[in-house]
Amino acid sequence: MKKTLLLMVFVAIGMTANAQEFKPFKVGLGFGYAIPSDGGGGIAIYLEPGYRITDAILLNLRIESAAMAKVVGTQEAKVAASASYTVNGQYYFNNNDFRPFAGLGLGLFANANVEVSGQAGSASAGTVIGFYPRLGFDYKHFNFIFDYNLIPATDEVEVNGSTVELTENIKNSYMSIKIGVSIGGGRN
16 A cells, blocks of 8 residues: 555655756846726836746745826826735646746735825825736737726825825726736746
8 A cells, every 4th residue: 555655656756856846946036017997007016036836836935016107187196006915826828939927926015106286296105915817828928918906995184285185986997008027937
């Protein structure tokens, strides 16, 4: 019985080692366009070190920063920034050079919002847990990623001269469309 179990373990390890067509470690980095849920736009940059569990499943750590701006008229402006530290998984649908994938991510989002209108202003900040579905594809060492970051709203503090009061919630969710490159993770 022990010999049979030991033989099965060695066969499984051998099949796993030979079955992987792609190198296990991969680091993705790139930039893109960020679109807040209430309109506007900005930029996003990301770094994603990852480990390929199998050829079809990749586990990543994502570090992303997004700065978004919205200008209304000549005096009103809203600036939003989000930094995220998340983990995500991706499932690849094939092993060709063009590899579409779908995935989900979950982690911490640190958000800051500033709004200026004439002499008055407001600000909000906070760290919350959010998640994101993602779609994309890899083509050799190039990546295209579409994320929709679902982040809970944070409270806004309004400053008008020397008066400070709590007002409404600020939407923090945003969509990002990114392109990048991968270092490592190619075929063996």
